[in-house]
Amino acid sequence: MSxxxxxxxxxxxxxxxxxxxxxxxxxxxxxxxxxILEYFDKLAELDTTNVEPLAHAVEIHNVLAEDTPxxxxxxxxxxxxxxxxxxxxxxxxxxxxxxx
Amino acid sequence: MNDLSNLSALELRDAIAGGTxxxxxxxxxxxxxxARREPAxxxxxxxxxxxxxxxxxxxxxxxxxxxxxxxxxxxxxxxxDNLCTSYGRTTCASKMLANFQAPYTATAVARLEAAGAIxxxxxxxxxxxMGSSTENSGFRxxxxxxxxxxxxxxxxxxxxxxxxxxxxxxxxxSDTGGSIxxxxxxxxVVGMKPTYGRVSRFGLVAYGSSLDQIGPVTQxxxxxxxxxxxxxxxxxxxxxxxxxxxxxxxxxLEKPIEHLxxxxxxxxxxxxxxxxxxxSIRLAAEVYQSLGATIVDVSLPHSxxxxxxxxxxxxxxxxxxxxxxxxxxxxxxxxxDGVHYGHRTARDVEDIVDxxxxxxxxxxxxxxxxxxxxxxxxxxxxxxxxxxxxxxxVRRLIKNDFDAAFxxxxxxxxxxxxxxAFRLGEKTADPLTMYLxxxxxxxxxxxxxxxxxxxxxxxxxxxxxxxxxxxxxxSEDRLxxxxxxxxxxxxxxxxRPEMTKK
Numbered sequence: 093m094s095x096x097x098x099x100x101x102x103x104x105x106x107x108x109x110x111x112x113x114x115x116x117x118x119x120x121x122x123x124x125x126x127x128i129l130e131y132f133d134k135l136a137e138l139d140t141t142n143v144e145p146l147a148h149a150v151e152i153h154n155v156l157a158e159d160t161p162x163x164x165x166x167x168x169x170x171x172x173x174x175x176x177x178x179x180x181x182x183x184x185x186x187x188x189x190x191x192x
Numbered sequence: 193m194n195d196l197s198n199l200s201a202l203e204l205r206d207a208i209a210g211g212t213x214x215x216x217x218x219x220x221x222x223x224x225x226x227a228r229r230e231p232a233x234x235x236x237x238x239x240x241x242x243x244x245x246x247x248x249x250x251x252x253x254x255x256x257x258x259x260x261x262x263x264x265x266x267x268x269x270x271x272x273d274n275l276c277t278s279y280g281r282t283t284c285a286s287k288m289l290a291n292f293q294a295p296y297t298a299t300a301v302a303r304l305e306a307a308g309a310i311x312x313x314x315x316x317x318x319x320x321x322m323g324s325s326t327e328n329s330g331f332r333x334x335x336x337x338x339x340x341x342x343x344x345x346x347x348x349x350x351x352x353x354x355x356x357x358x359x360x361x362x363x364x365x366s367d368t369g370g371s372i373x374x375x376x377x378x379x380x381v382v383g384m385k386p387t388y389g390r391v392s393r394f395g396l397v398a399y400g401s402s403l404d405q406i407g408p409v410t411q412x413x414x415x416x417x418x419x420x421x422x423x424x425x426x427x428x429x430x431x432x433x434x435x436x437x438x439x440x441x442x443x444x445l446e447k448p449i450e451h452l453x454x455x456x457x458x459x460x461x462x463x464x465x466x467x468x469x470x471x472s473i474r475l476a477a478e479v480y481q482s483l484g485a486t487i488v489d490v491s492l493p494h495s496x497x498x499x500x501x502x503x504x505x506x507x508x509x510x511x512x513x514x515x516x517x518x519x520x521x522x523x524x525x526x527x528x529d530g531v532h533y534g535h536r537t538a539r540d541v542e543d544i545v546d547x548x549x550x551x552x553x554x555x556x557x558x559x560x561x562x563x564x565x566x567x568x569x570x571x572x573x574x575x576x577x578x579x580x581x582x583x584x585x586v587r588r589l590i591k592n593d594f595d596a597a598f599x600x601x602x603x604x605x606x607x608x609x610x611x612x613a614f615r616l617g618e619k620t621a622d623p624l625t626m627y628l629x630x631x632x633x634x635x636x637x638x639x640x641x642x643x644x645x646x647x648x649x650x651x652x653x654x655x656x657x658x659x660x661x662x663x664x665x666x667s668e669d670r671l672x673x674x675x676x677x678x679x680x681x682x683x684x685x686x687x688r689p690e691m692t693k694k
Contacts, residue, residue: 102565109522109568110529111561112549124623125566131624132511132570135582138494138589145584148402148432149591149640150388150665155431169295173533182531187544 095126196221197358197692201267201415202442204361208266211255215248215266215310218361222268222312226359229691234334235344235354237273239313240280244268247310262308264422270360272351273314274321275301275406276395284397285329286319288534288555298395299430300364300406300423307422312360315350319557320525321371321399323347324629327620328559335616336378337689338655342613345375345629351409352379358692362419363409368400369513370608370633372407373645377608377658380647380687382416382675383409385633387665388640389434391420392427398524400517401432403637412685413646413675417441420668441672448677449670454480455490455601460632462497464505466611472648472657473607479681480605480674490597490604494589495635505628509590513634514627515570515583521560522567528555562623591639598664603674607632608645608658636662644671646678647687656687 099118102125106113113121167180176183196204196218207213223241230236251266271277274284276294283289301311318328326334326349334349336342337357344353348365352375355363365372367385376383384407391406398404408419421442426435456477461470477487495509530536530551537550556564570579597604609629619625636643641662648659659678663671679685 105565105569105572107549108572109561109564110526110545110548110552111556111564112553113561117561121562121565124562125569127622127624128514128562128566128627129569131506132515132579132583134506134511135508135515135586138508138586140582140585140589143585143588145581146588146591147584148388149587149638150434152389152432152434157428157431165295172295173292175530175534175536184531184544185541185547 095130097122097126197225200411200686201361202418205264205267205418209261215251216245218266219244219248219268219310219312222360229357230359232335232340232691233337233353233357233359234332235315235350235357235359236270236313237283237285237316237331237350238280240311243279244310244312251308251310262306264304264418265308267309267361268312269304269309270312270315270351270354270363271301272317272348272363272365274317274366274397275364276397277301277311277314280314282314282397284320285317285331286555286557286560287330288528290330290535292534294395296395299392299427301395303423304364304419309422315348315354315363317350318347319560320397320521321347321366321368322521322559322563324370324374324626325614325619326350326375327616328557330557333616336613337691338380339613342615342655343378345378345609345613347371348383348409349375352376352381352383355379355381355409355411356689358688362411362415364406364419364423365409366396366404366406367637368403368517369637370630372409373633373643373658373660374609374629376409376645377656378613380656380689381409381411382413382647383407383645384416384420384668384671385636385643386420386424386668387642389432390642390666390668391423392430392433394427394429400520401524402520403517413672413679414442414445416644417445417672436666439669441669444669445673445676447673448483449602449673450484452480452485452674453488453601454485455488455597455604457490457492457495457597457604457606459492459496460606463499464497464610464631465607468651469607469610469612469657473605473659476648476659476678476682477605479678483677483681488601490600492593492597492635494586494593497631505631507631508586509635509638510627510631512583512586512590513630513638515579516587516638518563518567519570519580520567522564522571525560525564528552559623587638590635594635594639594641602663603667603670604662606660606662608660609633612651612655612657632660641665642668642671644675646675647684649682649684650687
């Protein structure tokens, strides 16, 4: 329980994750993440030299479909849940800036 | 008596097909049960009463005019709320999707409906299927029908509680690390996670894409066979779903398997396991022995469960699973951006990144945030090799263990969870304690295998104990037949909590 991840590091991960965190959350998550990562370190006990990574348990090869048009969602259906729309477009605040 | 809860799904199906019970009466009986018992359970996020009654009337008209009503004709079912339906809401029990109306219906649900089933409602769950108790629901927890002070398990806790309390004839859940099997065990019902690729996931809200599977939650093994037969099979809309033929799982269900070799993974019987559950599993092994099966000692070294001097439990499989699942979750949940659908912050924002950050802070609960943060960390540069790639290598070792074990036996028999249903609030303070709920179920998802959870009796305190059968890929028929063998020989089947008998 003693380990923690520094608030700056948690802040960096939170930014990559696009989640705003309060100072209090930064501290709580810092402790919890450290505990969980310590648990993950158990894997270091295992020698995995020459072991191929396994991404999918059931081997699936390329699945190809005929290149023929099929019905898809109408613009109205695709936009039905949009928090804000403008005609056939999703509305967002200004995108130009230096925070990207 | 208007309550049809003494009928299994298969029996109710036959009664409706034979005309002794109308579909309208079946839906009405379950709506009445919901009115009576749902307030104490809280299994549903939404009950679709009106639509269900219309569907039932349509089924009855079909039958009266002599047209076929399908293999599930008139059966009222509950659907986990992470399966899209073009009617009602699909919330994933998250504030992020509290008002989301899906534009299409998941293939698995559409197949049930095409077979004549009626969707009664959408069931509660841990938010985005992340949890093992349904306490991470963004709305409210669900109670275990056997003891309202205890959790139903999770994440498909609403589906398991609904079947257990007879608030539906059967249900669908999803299982990423045990989310069908563990709640089934806690609630005394049957649940199956099929082979990775057996059931289409089109319309299942993605969590851990290399692990997720949809499966049935039912009163007994035959009902499980009935539902699996309806939802399994290839789907052009899901390229990870394999187009392999689907047999009729009911045809040979009653036929016992001869010369069955049942493997007991020795690593699963450590001191982390509750003694009463351990003895239930050994008793189940004796039942198989009495039916002519051979019991084989097998080893799954990389799914080993260690307990240190201070009683701290650890497992390679748990570490491996959570790295993989969180990495995939952080990527999958990037889509909740406050732009395309779902919650958007009402606060003032500086720019679009600020919009994302505030929206996601408000829309996601703590566990979802924790997993996104950890997954992002494990995938970030400098840590990718140490965590994510390492986990994928360990994943192969875990799968190799199963391949080796199945060289000596036809299926594995083991516990579902280390304990029976725990109390609400008991494990919410420390996330790691909750993750350890999955020590017996996660390896199955990592290896892509089918797993069947079925009741093995009740504890001394009257709580359901579950047992798990695990088989090689695409051995669902074998698991179901073996499960049925146990049910018949032990007489443990169709367990009903006291609340359903009043």
